[in-house]
Amino acid sequence: MTPLFPALAARADRPALQFGEDTLTYAELADDAGALVPRIAGARRIAVWATPTLGTAVGVVAGLLAGVPVVPVNPKSGERELAHIVADSAPDLVLAEPGVGLPPGLAATERVDVVTRATRSGPLPDGGSADGGPAPLPPEPSPEAPALIVYTSGTTGPPKGAVLPRRALTATLDALEDAWQWTADDVLVHALPLFHVHGLILGVLGPLRRGGSVRHLGRFDTAGVTRELSSGATMLFGVPTMYHRVAEALADDPALVKALAGARLLVSGSAALPVHDHRRITAATGRGVVERYGMTETLMNTSVRADGAPRAGTVGLPLRGVELRLVEESGEPIEAYDGETVGEIQVRGPNLFTAYLNRPDATEAAFTDGWFRTGDMAVRDPDGYVRIVGRKATDLIKSGGYKIGAGEIENVLLEHPGVREAAVTGEPDADLGERIVAWIVPRDPDAPPSAGELADHVAGQLAAHKRPRAVRYLDALPRNDMGKIMKRSLRG
Incomplete structure (x- = not known):
């Protein structure tokens, strides 16, 4: 079975992860993550205290190698939200960077420190081979095996844990390889949190699946974007707030303009990027921003293609393998591609989650004849491009x-x-x-x-x-x- 991360299995001697001054090659990542596998193997679930650090990335990779479902936990979670997530997911272990304090809500969960090359002073901890070398990586789990349990934002009640199988990860990341012409030569820079789809799955697991590398800024600032895009990075991922700050800074920052102009791909997601900011960035740099559309339960559904013209205000076409339709409130599919008729987006495909953890009622309610009801409202232009007009409940x-x-x-x-x-x-x-x-x-x-x-x-x-x-x-x-x-x- 093809491994989730081929370059990791091959222990390639090229950069994989960079968080500030802390870096790991694929060979080093395989060693550090592999050393954790014996410690976590057999656990029902593990939580990862998802700070924007190298240890978080290594802990998640270790869970994926071990075939243990990983629950990324937002370190800014409030007391009530954290209590709900811990009670609902019931992790056997919580992985965290050494020295990082955990809140009382995780006090009853056994802690495992994620030791990496950056924090290790001696040889590999338990998990190395008998001759002192690295342990072999485990066999690849089934495509239907749960990989991650990512909690929704909880806007309509307590957060729900979306169970994401391995095939959802590979389907989305391989579809984006096609849409974005993503290769092992790409170097991604971003500063997104690591407890959700955008920052963790696309922003860390995406480069690792391609065999490229990611440089995480820790905290977003335009100086960091300029530095990394001027020193070999080819792609930038961000949310609209970040691109707004970029747009505001361009007039007084020629180095930022030059850095963005030299990027291969600028991607915005998680919310709509205002057309005004699209236009300001394109006017200053000659580089358009590509938007994509996804959500926790579906991973990525659509995107503007890298080999197509970025079009402000749209999220592009359905990705390879994704079926998308718009439906009326009555449930009738909308056939018109007229750019005016508003309907709810429904999707189906290998990118979808399997269930909400412990919520069969919510899982059943989320689907209609195999189609997932996103709750997002959109229109389709005559060429099939999707334009989202907002959430059904609020927009x-x-x-x-x-x-x-x-x-x-x-x-x-x-x-x-x-x-x-x-x-x-x-x-x-x-x-x-x-x-x-x-x-x-x-x-x-x-x-x-x-x-x-x-x-x-x-x-x-x-x-x-x-x-x-x-x-x-x-x-x-x-x-x-x-x-x-x-x-x-x-x-x-």
Whole structure:
């Protein structure tokens, strides 16, 4: 059976992981992760305290080599959320970097320190061979074996653990190899957290599957992006908040402009990148940003291709092996590719999770005849490109008989020179059903654009019924760790 990480199995002598000054080649990663395998083999599940460190990456790889399901845990989890995840997943062990303190919620779980070349002063710990060399790596588990249990954000209740089999990882990462022309020559730079799909699966396991390397910044800043893209890195992964900071910095940072212009691929995900930031980055660097669309339960569904033209506001076409359809509220599939008809995205394919841990009811409710119901609303352009207009629960506004996606209104608001940040929600209205509300962070708090000015601005770019009926001003929009706007916090 083909290994998940061929370069690791071959113990290639080339860079695999770099976290600050800490680096490992594939051979060293095989040694360090392999040394952990005897310690964790046979466990039902293991948790990894997912700090942005080399130890986290090594711990996850060790779990995958051992065939033990890995639960990445957000180190910023609140007490209640952490208690739920630990009780729900019941890990036998928790892996963490040596010296890193763990919260009381994990006190009852046996700890295993992840010793790496960067933290080891002596020879390999238990797990080396009898002659002092590295232990052979275990055989590859079944494609259907659980690889990771990644918890959802819990916006509609306690977080659910999505059980991701090995075939979901390989299906997504190999489809992205095709879409992004991803090779062993690529060097990825990012600063994403390592407890979710984007930062861990795409950002660490993706390069390792290709046989390339990843350079993790630890903490995002444009200086780090400039440094790494100017010294051999070819790809940048980020979320919209990061690309917004990049766009803001370009005018005064020629070194950043040059670094981005020299990158092979810039990828944004986890939320929609505002069209305004797309255009600013492309205008300054000549390099477009590629967007893709995925979620915890499905990994990646669509992407703009590296060999195609980046198109602001779209997430591209379904990836190889992924079936995607839009459906009406009645459940009827939408056949029109007209760029206007809004429907819920449903997907099926080898990239999907197998179940929510301990939640057969939620698993059953998530599927319709084998199609996973994403809860995301979109339209399809005549050429098949998908444009997401928002979440069904928070971004689909039904006003005056129209179905309106909040995303397109937000993009237009962000083009107004007086707007720094914008979010759009709906709220009950006796006449319209719902009225459109714009939440605005002005560029100049002392002279914000008026509600009438913003309504006219939207009506001039979109249909008049999409103009905001109310405008509320904020100092900042509430966001989660991934930079996504927490719209439920704006209601009420």
